[in-house]
Amino acid sequence: MLEVGNLACSRGDHRLFSGLSFSLHAGQIMQVQGANGSGKTSLLRTLCGFITPDEGGISWNGKPVGELGEDYYAELLYIGHLNAIKDELNALENLQMSAGLAGYTVTEQQAVAALKRMGLQRREHLPVRVLSQGQRRRVALARLLISDAHLWILDEPLTALDVGAVGLMQELIGEHLSKDGMVIFTTHQPLQVAGVQTRELVLS
């Protein structure tokens, strides 16, 4: 369970939000909403521990994430605006490297299967440089399939994706939630997971 209590965050002199509290339980999904510049990305980055909040705290299963440190990171999967993929490597290598940095190894079959599910069949061995923006996003999102993290933090996951891929994302999130996973995300596109109530957090 993720609990956020009385969180306040500012960039420079500008206070983005304060007094923010919520908790997220297993199987729940929450969408962070707000206008451009309202602090959606900053909130997600604060949850990842990149930004130290001005006030308030974040705890995971009752323990402050600052104390948990790397144990918390093992439960967390973050996909930000940037794809975190290397142009010089092919899709398969990228996925295997990402897995390695996240602390586990995947076999080639697992990685190929994940890329296939993301619609990147027969493109595993192409350098990512030659792929389209949407395809690169798919390579980044393939990490969701090989990870066993409980908490997904997704910043604009649908950017550059086509209709088919958006449908696939809804499917993936649905599966994750049914396995007691949790998702926090931002998006400007509609994302509706069948049979699950999406909670909303509005930043103003």
Place this chain on the structure above:
Amino acid sequence: MAINWFKYSAPTTFYGLAGKLIPYFAWAAAILFVIGLYIGFFVAPTDAVQSEAYRIMFIHVPASILSMFIYLVMAGYAALGLIFKTRLSAMMAQALAPTGALFAFISLWTGALWGKPMWGAWWVWDARLTSELILLFLYLGFIALQASIEDSRRADKAGALLAIVGSVNVPIIYFSVKWWNTLHQGSTIKFSGTSMHIAMQQAMLAMLIACWLYAIAVTLARVRSIILEREANTTWVNELPEMKVQS
């Protein structure tokens, strides 16, 4: 009863406190400067070997001592700021750096002026002068790093880390430069007499304390302007009488 030190670490209270203290430090520094310079230039006797040239020592030595001491104080404040997350400590570190750099520069300048009559050259690769030069580089690096980071929180932390790394490295640098100097049989400043004349000691002490007080006064003044700059949007700053006069 324990004093609540954290009360004074809040910029709001410290701003007023510093404002009250600055005149005392500044006046004391000025008076001691006059006394020190008077004794140093008119009372202290002429040195047997170095004749009148040695008198530059009354500026050179305090400046050198202060430049090294301020670096350590700065690193100390930086560490405090990093560990206890007190904003004021980081501001103190930032405010100390230019004064430290200034003293390092004065030390080099006067060292060169001293070197000309002593060794016949403006610059000699003496171990202490070389270390002082490197110290000036360290100060400049710290100032440049803080100046190029716009976000003040990141600037504080990055500067603090650099100051700590630098202060750990300073003894190693000093040792290596000394080692290098002995290998190359360079010249070192050695004082001729076995004991300094009492007037020389008095002048030196007065100048040292004067530099010290000057450093405190200037740093406090600089901290005050850093506080104003950083807290410009807060209500307490806008309610200050000096702010109302301007607007």
Place this chain on the structure above:
Amino acid sequence: MNKLSLFGLLSLVIRRDLLLAMRRRADVLTTLVFFVMVVSLFPLGVGPEPEMLRKMASGVVWVAALLASMLSLPRMFSADYLDGTLEQMLLAPQSLTALVLGKIVAHWMLSGLPLVLIAPVLGLQFDMSAQALGMLVLALLLGTPILSMIGAVGAALTLGLRGGGVLVSLLVLPLCIPVLIFGAGAVEAVTSGMSAVSNLSLLAAFMLFALVFTPFVAAQALRISME
């Protein structure tokens, strides 16, 4: 799913950085060419007298190595920072310190080791004796890793800053002075017929000291810079 050991992570990061460098060889080569050029410029500036060249050889090679390694420092983390990989590294459930150590080792293999290997050739340009050449290689082998380690701290602190490339040199060069002194001193000791043991052991001690602290400090610096 298999968990990756700490050593596994270390070797993964090294393999990854080497692989990336192999697919973009130009970066490695520019550093090396810069090193060769700087060293070769000195005789043109001071004249070709073998006596003088022999005397200044070790210092010239060391200063050039210092400058060349500064040249490659800004690249240490910036590519990973720009494409978002660094965010993922900060979230690695193992130690970030180990990961940074991996990046340091890879950086040294790509920018330090080539300098060590080519240094004897450059030494010949300066008419150095075989003994002195051997000592030069040994000293560089001990000293260049320190440049990568201290450099990592500077590179992490200046991440994403305007003019970061020049700034990192300004921060790192003064801290590297002991390496220069002990490294060049070792070669000089050999040429003047003395023992270089004390120089080498001081250099080794400095390297171990840096090895213990700099990966951790650089990791903290990365966290600061990512905020």
